Amino acid sequence: MKRWLIVLGLLGLAVGFAQVRTLDQIRRSGEIRIGTEGEFPPFNYFDEKNQLVGFEIDLGNAIAKKLGLKPVWITQAFDSLLIQLNQGRFDFVIASHGITEERAKAVDFSDPHYCTGGIIVSKKGGPKTAKELRGKVVGVQIGTTYMEAAQKIPGIKQVRTYQKDPDALQDLLSGRLDAWITDRFVAKEAIKERKLENTLQLGELVFQERVAMAVAKGNKSLLQALNQALADLMKDGTYAQISKKWFGEDVRCK
């Protein structure tokens, strides 16, 4: 949280100089700069060959192709992505940002590109529902919507924040946490990657979430183009194909 405040303070300084590119300016340059985190499998991460891959990377590339532009990927820390977006360091961000009121004040969100939920992960025999979390210690990644959701669950003893999801998982395994709340796809990926099927269990979804791309506040021309491209991809089957490749199911919002 402190780091977030420092970044915010520093950027308050510079907001007056912010420069954001409109769709025309992007078209003229021929390249579209896309911001993401690169540490959130299976959505955006570095694979065995150290290449940036994932569901959102495939989707971002497909959108750039639809717009006739060359994608240029830029990875930055998750908690500063939206701030740098407003500074014009990239043209849009696709990094699994759940739509929240607070974020919608700072940036403009596109139509959601998938739907998900925050899930409770615990050791076998541990809490599975929000009710059972009463009096328990819960871990979440800092700056995420799961953090906000966990803080709203009544009766929780303590919400611990971690820089990264794997740190929270580690504390869950070592017994310092009773439960870990994270994205349901991340939880599945973690259990698969570390072969923890016999140790951990998935509980209920604590909330539903719509996840969208973001553009700088007021960048209407680009937002419309993104929405159009996304709608086209959903219609022509490209979206379903990418989604099946990563999840074995279609993750679009119903």
Add this chain to the structure above:
Amino acid sequence: MPSWLRVFVFLALLLGGYFGLFALLGVVLERYFLLTGFGPDRAASAAQAMALGAEITLKLTLISGLAGLVIGVFAGMFRLSRRLWVRLPASFYIWVTRGTPLLVQILFAYNALPLLLKPLWPEAQQVLTPYWAAFIALSFNVGAYNAEVVRAGIQAIPKGQWEAAWSLGLSPADTMRFVILPQALRIVVPPLVNNVVALLKDSSLASVIALTELALSGQRIISATFRPVEVYLAVAAIYLLLTTVLTFFTNLLERRLQVAGR
């Protein structure tokens, strides 16, 4: 052997050693990751990514340490100047740099500096990549600490040395250059080395602006494999290895200077 040849051979060995170190590191890391239960593909790429991260860490430390040395010598001298307009900017620089956290300086160099420079230099945002932003922040940071070390070294030289030089007709600038600085720099080698070793570890803070140095390359592997214990163990070991290599060379340097001083 003529001296130019000796210098040449020494540099060639150094360069070979540099690349050899990271190649070897890659092989060792791959073995280690295989042993700790990573798949063969993942072990190879993780080892490669971490060896690359280690190289970036060392390179960044070396160039910002060098720049910080130059900044430190000048800022340290200027702080002792009798002229107010020389002394004041140097004091101000040291005050600000030592008084703010390096983390904030790195974030500032990357996130705020390009926007502040934009009116004068429109391409600043493209030029100040994470690497160069980290270089600026680290070299100015270590420069301020070096400046105080250099100042202490200059003040440690007895007054008689100044008086002797002046009585021989040397100007104040020449006295500084030929009499005081060479003696002072010899005194301050150990604390300067200390600053460079600290700098190597501090460079891990550059991971906040997504510079893929050693710490961040480790974090990226963790985020894909969910195995913090194995990876952080390797990261810590590599930092220890790098600081050990660094102190080995600086110990050599120190010993040489000592002999020359006697």
